[in-house]
Amino acid sequence: MAQRPVPAMELLLATFFVTLLNLASPVFVIQVLNRYVTFGFDGTLVTLTVGMLVAVAMLYAFTLLRPRLAAVVMGDAEERLSAACHEIILRIRAQALGPEVVRAAHEVPARLATVRSAREPGIVMQVLDAPFAVLYLLVTFLLSPLLALVGALGMVAVGVLAHAGNTGQSVHFRTLEHEEAERRRMNAAAIDGADTVRVFRAAAFVRRAWTERTRRAEPLRLRLAFLREGSKSSTATVVLLQSVAVYAIGAMQVVNGDISVGVLIGANILTSRAVGVAAGFASALGLCARARTAQADLDRFLALPQEPASGTAKQSFKGRVEFRDVGFGWSGSHSPLFESLNVVMEPGMLTIVQGPNGSGKTTFARMLAGLVEPGRGDIVADGVTLRQIAPDWWRGQIRYLPQEPAFMPATIRENILMPLLGRQTAEASVSDGSPVLKVDAGSLRDGQERKDEAELNAVLNTALNAADLASYIFSLPAGLDTVLEDAGRTLSVGIRRRLALARAMVTDGRLVILDEPTEGLDAQGRKAALRCIVQMLREGRTVVVVSTDADLERVAGQKLDLGIKPRPLVARRAPAGGNGAVVAPVPYPASENGTPGPDAGTPLETVSGIGAPAQGGTPPVPPAAADRDVARQAGQIGQAGQIGQAGQIGQAGQAGQAGMGKDSTEKNSTGKAGPAKDSAGDEPVGTEEPGQGTQGETRS
Ligand SMILES: Nc1ncnc2c1ncn2[C@@H]1O[C@H](COP(=O)(O)OP(=O)(O)OP(=O)(O)O)[C@@H](O)[C@H]1O
Numbered sequence: 001m002a003q004r005p006v007p008a009m010e011l012l013l014a015t016f017f018v019t020l021l022n023l024a025s026p027v028f029v030i031q032v033l034n035r036y037v038t039f040g041f042d043g044t045l046v047t048l049t050v051g052m053l054v055a056v057a058m059l060y061a062f063t064l065l066r067p068r069l070a071a072v073v074m075g076d077a078e079e080r081l082s083a084a085c086h087e088i089i090l091r092i093r094a095q096a097l098g099p100e101v102v103r104a105a106h107e108v109p110a111r112l113a114t115v116r117s118a119r120e121p122g123i124v125m126q127v128l129d130a131p132f133a134v135l136y137l138l139v140t141f142l143l144s145p146l147l148a149l150v151g152a153l154g155m156v157a158v159g160v161l162a163h164a165g166n167t168g169q170s171v172h173f174r175t176l177e178h179e180e181a182e183r184r185r186m187n188a189a190a191i192d193g194a195d196t197v198r199v200f201r202a203a204a205f206v207r208r209a210w211t212e213r214t215r216r217a218e219p220l221r222l223r224l225a226f227l228r229e230g231s232k233s234s235t236a237t238v239v240l241l242q243s244v245a246v247y248a249i250g251a252m253q254v255v256n257g258d259i260s261v262g263v264l265i266g267a268n269i270l271t272s273r274a275v276g277v278a279a280g281f282a283s284a285l286g287l288c289a290r291a292r293t294a295q296a297d298l299d300r301f302l303a304l305p306q307e308p309a310s311g312t313a314k315q316s317f318k319g320r321v322e323f324r325d326v327g328f329g330w331s332g333s334h335s336p337l338f339e340s341l342n343v344v345m346e347p348g349m350l351t352i353v354q355g356p357n358g359s360g361k362t363t364f365a366r367m368l369a370g371l372v373e374p375g376r377g378d379i380v381a382d383g384v385t386l387r388q389i390a391p392d393w394w395r396g397q398i399r400y401l402p403q404e405p406a407f408m409p410a411t412i413r414e415n416i417l418m419p420l421l422g423r424q425t426a427e428a429s430v431s432d433g434s435p436v437l438k439v440d441a442g443s444l445r446d447g448q449e450r451k452d453e454a455e456l457n458a459v460l461n462t463a464l465n466a467a468d469l470a471s472y473i474f475s476l477p478a479g480l481d482t483v484l485e486d487a488g489r490t491l492s493v494g495i496r497r498r499l500a501l502a503r504a505m506v507t508d509g510r511l512v513i514l515d516e517p518t519e520g521l522d523a524q525g526r527k528a529a530l531r532c533i534v535q536m537l538r539e540g541r542t543v544v545v546v547s548t549d550a551d552l553e554r555v556a557g558q559k560l561d562l563g564i565k566p567r568p569l570v571a572r573r574a575p576a577g578g579n580g581a582v583v584a585p586v587p588y589p590a591s592e593n594g595t596p597g598p599d600a601g602t603p604l605e606t607v608s609g610i611g612a613p614a615q616g617g618t619p620p621v622p623p624a625a626a627d628r629d630v631a632r633q634a635g636q637i638g639q640a641g642q643i644g645q646a647g648q649i650g651q652a653g654q655a656g657q658a659g660m661g662k663d664s665t666e667k668n669s670t671g672k673a674g675p676a677k678d679s680a681g682d683e684p685v686g687t688e689e690p691g692q693g694t695q696g697e698t699r700s
Helices: 007-024 024-039 042-091 099-118 121-143 145-192 194-199 203-256 262-303 361-367 391-396 411-419 441-451 454-465 472-475 493-505 525-536 549-557 625-640 652-661
Strands: 310-313 321-330 338-345 350-354 377-383 398-401 428-429 437-439 511-514 543-547 558-561 570-571
Touching: 007 024, 007 042, 007 121, 024 042, 024 262, 042 099, 099 262, 121 145, 145 194, 145 262, 194 203, 203 262, 203 338, 203 398, 310 391, 321 361, 338 377, 338 558, 338 570, 350 361, 350 525, 350 549, 361 511, 361 543, 377 549, 391 398, 398 493, 398 570, 411 454, 411 493, 454 472, 454 493, 454 525, 493 511, 493 525, 511 525, 525 543, 525 549
Parallel strands: 310 428, 350 543, 350 558, 398 511, 511 543
Antiparallel strands: 321 338, 321 377, 428 437, 558 570
């Protein structure tokens, strides 16, 4: 109420007037019986009746006005709470979204509804009326102190009974809520996993779970209903009993000549009203108690760690990212995913991340995207730790393809352009001495939509072409206006990934994080993804790819193997040596002078994926036609010397030796399609079908 003092005061005044006007009817009864019935003067009756009619009309007006005022007073608080909950759903640290928190997030609407139910105008008025019940007792006291005492006892009895009922109800209500939530979860699982239910005969399991929940919930529901009805009946009984007591005691007073019949009837009306108000207040208290519990749940939810809304931002981000002594383990996990991870990702360099399932590749990618915070150490972007950087600014610096892409219930066009349209308000102080950077979401969004409609279309087209999706999109009846349902699950996995790739491409992020970009893609999609990667490397972006794709592995400047625990292995492609060696994996960290670091003894086989020759030498396989172009493009990196410039692969020809040279599709000397010779002319260049191993690209 503090936020809306004027309506709150008006509500209090209205309640006061309603209470006063409620006094009119007992006064009317007393006056009619005591004056008109005794003296029989019609003028008295007319005056009293007119007065009473005026009072009734005013009472009607005030009772209409009060709920409106109550709604105005309480409406804001509700809106604020609801907005705060929605905001936290958007801003909660992704890392904190464990199963319990997800469950709590799903229950937010139910908790809000409980809080709302206690703030409904009717309930607010029941609470507000309570202190004014004293006025009824006070007036009764003036008429007959003894009858006022009876009324007061009735009020106390109603309060005690209602409190006992409320306590019992709230315990059962809480348990019932839990059971209902579990049932909703099972419903969602049965709907989301419809195929699983059918194919793996999970129906029996689901039915059993439902039956179990119903078996537990139904008695609770019945018990609650009994308690509620019991509470109502006992209140009604108390009201009746106090009325009986008032009449019995009052009648004796009338006989003794202490009060008149009119006073007796008026006192009964007043005490009944007082007890009624007490009963209403007691039942409102029950609801309020539930609302308080729900509010406590929401408060806990609101206190969950959030992504900061502000932080540092660089005026320009060049793309250098460094993991410094980073350690991380998920809470509840018995061992850390990695300890002391040191790796530097440079502009123009491709870092490939590998490791067995569950080794932490996706966690690593999410760390780079600022979704997961290291437990120890620092992630440093162009010299600034990610802990200080404004998350919203950081998201503008990255192109991110998650392992399991999800989409909003919006059109394809909106989804792809989402990173541009949905920028949030970010307040960031620029670390390099420039004034505070203040980005206003609304103006940005509106401005962008007005200013850059054509530009947005151009970005959209480029992104769609990059993912080679144009023909697919235009084959859809609604084209770009197709609405994606169920987080995009109605699309095939491959198309979903390509749409996600297109969405990643719309920002100008210097850091590119692609989690399994070629997984599940057909030859055309894979080619498009590889082409994008090549293009981004050419543009000097820092590219980090979680993948086992052999072609990507071959052009990678460094490989991070998270399968090596607890200290992951980082192997960099060494600069070309004087002895002609093209690839010499150097375990990280290498010392300043280029000599291998303390892990120099790590067997080279552990990093043989980076262009090192495969042991045993399976004959090279001819490149697939679909890969030729990609190989050619990847070869151009070497020719352009861009990776070489970053000091990772070296000059043209060296990349070729690593399997991505000028053209890996030349026919060999036998005239059959097969691995071409590299620019040095003697080693086969191993481009292979997807899934085939890399063959003999390098010499040691
Ligand atoms: N939000 C989370 N909360 C708790 N544990 C998690 C969470 N996300 C991942 N993990 C755990 O962290 C470990 C690494 O998971 P991650 O998905 O990073 O592995 P991955 O190497 O990408 O696996 P895959 O090859 O199967 O994609 C797993 O044991 C996983 O159960």
